[in-house]
Amino acid sequence: MIDENSRPLVIENLSFRYNSRKEPAIQEINLSVNPGEVMLIAGSSGCGKTTLMRCVNGLIPNAYHGDLDGGIRLYGQSVLDMEMAEISQKVGTILQDPERQILGTYVLNDVAFGLESLGLPRDEILLRVDQALERMGILHLRDRETFGTSGGEKQKIALAGVLAMNPKILLLDEPLASLDPASAHEALQIFRQLADEGLSVVIVEHRVEDVFAIEPERVVYMDEGQITYQGGREGLMQVVDYTRIKLPAEVVFTRAKNDPPPEFEPAVVKTEDNSEELVKFDGVHFRYDEDLPFVLEDINFTIKKGDIIAILGHNGSGKTTMVKHALGLLKPTKGVVLLEGQETKTITIATAAKSVGYVFQSPSQMLFAPTVADELAFGPKNLGYSKDEVRDNVQWAIQTVNLSDEMESPPLALSFGQQKRISIAAILAMRSRLLMMDEPTAGQDYWNYRSFMDSILQMPGFEAIVFITHDLDLALTYANRIIILYDGQIVADDAPEEILLDEDQLIKYRILPTSLLRLNKLHLPETGSFFRAETLAHKIG
Amino acid sequence: MTEKKKSIWRFGTREVVYAAIGAALYAVLGYATNMLQLPGAGNVAIRPAVVVPMFFGIAFGPIVGFITGFVGNVLSDLLSGWGFWFWWDLGNGLMGFIPGLIAAQIVDYRATKSMVMGVVFVVLAAIGGMGVASVSEMWVSGADINTVVFANFIPASMSNIINGVILLPILMVAYAAVSKRSGRT
Amino acid sequence: MDRIDPRARWIFSFAFLLSATMFWNPAFLLLFFLLAVTWYLLGRTRWKETRRGWLLVGFMLFTMIVINTIITGGGAGGVVPPGGHVLWPAGFTIPLVNWQIYFGLTVERLWFAICQLMRLGGVSLIFVLIPYTMDPRAYGATFRGLAMPDSVAYTMELSFRFIPTLGRDLAVTLDAQKARGYELEKFKGGIFQKIARIAPLLVPVTMNAIIASEDVANAMDLRCFGQAKRTWIYPLRYHWWDHALIAFSALMLLGSVVAVHIFNAGGFWVPDWFMRLFV
Incomplete structure (x- = not known):
């Protein structure tokens, strides 16, 4: 039995309501964490996990105000009686987006930030910074600028900054969200190692399957502000809704047998006589400057009507650079890109936009208008459509994404998922034939991104779709063709069933095989094609 | 519900961040629009970035506004390699400070009354800020009042007024949609 | 020097x-x-x-x-x-x-x-x-050394940190709007329309920066910003x-x-x- 006062974290009957809202964000939360344990708190967006974290790390009630009931104790002492300075030296927090958490222009300054705030002597700060950097294995980054570091490195820098303050508990808010699979895998190993060193590690994440790789001792599932499950890993897989939380494919496969099969009919279909080439890359090389190495080398491929292409590749492999060429946002250094037969060098981007619609990662990078109607009219107006055409296109686009009720709402006030749909509608309204999406699932939880992808692929209007992703499962579920980029070159381009079979090859290209891939491979002789686990469950006896 | 009365002189963590981000934004936009060589019309340069300190003042108070303008201009000159011109930095700071004085009165950013107040203070800010900078120019370079008025004050303040008056309402409408998102109070 | x-x-x-x-x-x-x-x-x-x-x-x-x-x-x-x-x-x-x-x-x-x-x-x-x-x-530490309060001196330092980030955001937004047919070079109309045409760039970048500032402020509070007299590690x-x-x-x-x-x-x-x- 562990004495209550020596437990790093005990939460009892905790409820909280923000001043700005009517409903409580979390209710009656009870949990506790032991040293050396990894705890996974799973749940979809809006389930209250972020609020719970804020109660533990002191942001509630210090920065966010509202009604708090119940108790949170760190080693027996109530958080409510502690100053931020005290809490922060017991609880270290990593926020979802490491980019926004990094406060220093240089790595050294960033890691030192907390210690500087505490007013420690300079020599001690420098010593502790070096120790923390060493612990994360990034001492070599010490004098680098933070801006140029990769996503994985940024997360390690943020971790070092928190560890320098010697916390006993580590709170991680969706730590895998901004990482590619290889970096995510590495990050998880670090979390486990920190737990082994005696820290209590609390991971808030909806990517349950990934976190299970490091075997969290405790699992908590939250839904609508309450804990609905608390216990071991096995139990969670039986109770939670597998459409809300991503579980291992075999589990979904077994459980989905008892439910009705999912309905999914992509609107973009390959037919034999569809040979019209929308985009053609011919010997494309690209570099930003003569002194710099090539980012793209000898790229050759065509996008035809009926293609649903997933572009896979590690961070920095050139995925985005390649896709930008199709629209003419970048022009090849060598070789040509043809858009419906016209060289992109000879046409303006505005002309190209009539053929190719490009949706960027985050909708907030493009939304600016006071109303959704204005937002959607922006593209077609720029392209010179007549007033009637603009009106008709906007009407059709908003109906297609099912947001007709929001026509007069300000797009910036909509939810993230709605904004995402608006960004697709903005492209639809231009009547572009080809839709290209950069990381379409970024920033959304499992359920949201699946329903988003389902609806985009089933909506009429596009003749071909191309999307960039890190997520192998997304590629094999939705694409009828996969292109793998590795270090600026296309290393594979074929149907998913053809190129995903060789696991060693995939690992070489820094793509990690998933449980869904393995399940599909197992059943490929019977199915002849790749499917999501739910569909597979009904295809196989 | 939260208390609506906000102190405009507070300078806590949130204000530090707004000021720092505002200044960086002013510098980057100023630098970028210089680079883009936007076609101007007559004597009025397209300097859309000036709306940044004005808007940050109105949204987050006079201190944030001042730092946004002052530090932003320092950084912008630094990026452009223009050196350090204290009196123009001060003038830019005032362009954020003056609108900041009405920050507490503006609750609904979409309301016509807020817009009118914002626009009035943008005009005052451009006159006050560029006035101080121009007068300082007189002191440093020994130019006479006519020169300063016609060569510095009128072109600079007119251009800032026009840019500010057009763009401030656009930012206020956008901010009205965003402002309710943050739970921090 | x-x-x-x-x-x-x-x-x-x-x-x-x-x-x-x-x-x-x-x-x-x-x-x-x-x-x-x-x-x-x-x-x-x-x-x-x-x-x-x-x-x-x-x-x-x-x-x-x-x-x-x-x-x-x-x-x-x-x-x-x-x-x-x-x-x-x-x-x-x-x-x-x-x-x-x-x-x-x-x-x-x-x-x-x-x-x-x-x-x-x-x-x-x-x-x-x-x-x-x-x-x-050196800017932050220098201004602190010249009797400015910690918070104001630190603002300067934090500003430097955000310049490259916002520069990149601006470039991304410019590309995103170009993909919607937005052309900076082709500004038509009078001075008023010309200035207003900058909104598709200005608004997303500004609003994104403001939304991001909530996380930045949280990150600072979580690392004790303003809790004690600050040490500036830049050697002066x-x-x-x-x-x-x-x-x-x-x-x-x-x-x-x-x-x-x-x-x-x-x-x-x-x-x-x-x-x-x-x-």
Whole structure:
């Protein structure tokens, strides 16, 4: 039995309501964490996990105000009686987006930030910074600028900054969200190692399957502000809704047998006589400057009507650079890109936009208008459509994404998922034939991104779709063709069933095989094609 | 519900961040629009970035506004390699400070009354800020009042007024949609 | 220059600005100008890097001195007494509007232009140099060292951090809008429409930055920002030469006040040899 006062974290009957809202964000939360344990708190967006974290790390009630009931104790002492300075030296927090958490222009300054705030002597700060950097294995980054570091490195820098303050508990808010699979895998190993060193590690994440790789001792599932499950890993897989939380494919496969099969009919279909080439890359090389190495080398491929292409590749492999060429946002250094037969060098981007619609990662990078109607009219107006055409296109686009009720709402006030749909509608309204999406699932939880992808692929209007992703499962579920980029070159381009079979090859290209891939491979002789686990469950006896 | 009365002189963590981000934004936009060589019309340069300190003042108070303008201009000159011109930095700071004085009165950013107040203070800010900078120019370079008025004050303040008056309402409408998102109070 | 503490450099720079601008006396201005040249040479900057700065200064000096003082005769307000030895009397009419412009370029005004060049040139030498010799990491600690509160000094440091991030955000938004047919080059309409056309760039970048600031503020609070008197790890140490420079700056300022206000040595005058060149 562990004495209550020596437990790093005990939460009892905790409820909280923000001043700005009517409903409580979390209710009656009870949990506790032991040293050396990894705890996974799973749940979809809006389930209250972020609020719970804020109660533990002191942001509630210090920065966010509202009604708090119940108790949170760190080693027996109530958080409510502690100053931020005290809490922060017991609880270290990593926020979802490491980019926004990094406060220093240089790595050294960033890691030192907390210690500087505490007013420690300079020599001690420098010593502790070096120790923390060493612990994360990034001492070599010490004098680098933070801006140029990769996503994985940024997360390690943020971790070092928190560890320098010697916390006993580590709170991680969706730590895998901004990482590619290889970096995510590495990050998880670090979390486990920190737990082994005696820290209590609390991971808030909806990517349950990934976190299970490091075997969290405790699992908590939250839904609508309450804990609905608390216990071991096995139990969670039986109770939670597998459409809300991503579980291992075999589990979904077994459980989905008892439910009705999912309905999914992509609107973009390959037919034999569809040979019209929308985009053609011919010997494309690209570099930003003569002194710099090539980012793209000898790229050759065509996008035809009926293609649903997933572009896979590690961070920095050139995925985005390649896709930008199709629209003419970048022009090849060598070789040509043809858009419906016209060289992109000879046409303006505005002309190209009539053929190719490009949706960027985050909708907030493009939304600016006071109303959704204005937002959607922006593209077609720029392209010179007549007033009637603009009106008709906007009407059709908003109906297609099912947001007709929001026509007069300000797009910036909509939810993230709605904004995402608006960004697709903005492209639809231009009547572009080809839709290209950069990381379409970024920033959304499992359920949201699946329903988003389902609806985009089933909506009429596009003749071909191309999307960039890190997520192998997304590629094999939705694409009828996969292109793998590795270090600026296309290393594979074929149907998913053809190129995903060789696991060693995939690992070489820094793509990690998933449980869904393995399940599909197992059943490929019977199915002849790749499917999501739910569909597979009904295809196989 | 939260208390609506906000102190405009507070300078806590949130204000530090707004000021720092505002200044960086002013510098980057100023630098970028210089680079883009936007076609101007007559004597009025397209300097859309000036709306940044004005808007940050109105949204987050006079201190944030001042730092946004002052530090932003320092950084912008630094990026452009223009050196350090204290009196123009001060003038830019005032362009954020003056609108900041009405920050507490503006609750609904979409309301016509807020817009009118914002626009009035943008005009005052451009006159006050560029006035101080121009007068300082007189002191440093020994130019006479006519020169300063016609060569510095009128072109600079007119251009800032026009840019500010057009763009401030656009930012206020956008901010009205965003402002309710943050739970921090 | 690297070895001089940045705080001492700022103190000197401001003392110079305040002192030099008290004078129109050519002898003192020459002294200040030579001091500025020496200081500038200590900075050991290369022409290539400072060229942009001097382009701006050149333009400013040109409008101030050539156009305002020499051509229109406006710049010498209040310093050069009216009248004087006219060098080139002329009057002309601006076509179309029929504005009559009369001016006479006097020897006095020409000499004043030279004084102006020394004074403005000196100040420019000192202030153009700052960004080229100052480590961006030093700004926060320096301003803290110059008695600013921690929070304000830190704002400056945090600003530096966000410049590349916002620069990238701006580039992304520009691309995102171009993909919707937005063309910066093709701004149609009057000045109002032209300025309003910047909104698709301005709004997303600004609003994104504001939304992001919630996370940044949280990250700072979680690492105890403002909880104690801040340590600044950037090493700032005064050496004897820094103390000497600060003492010199104080003396320069004090000396200037005394010279101008007690001995009335600040006034403008034209040396005989210069007058004889023309008259």
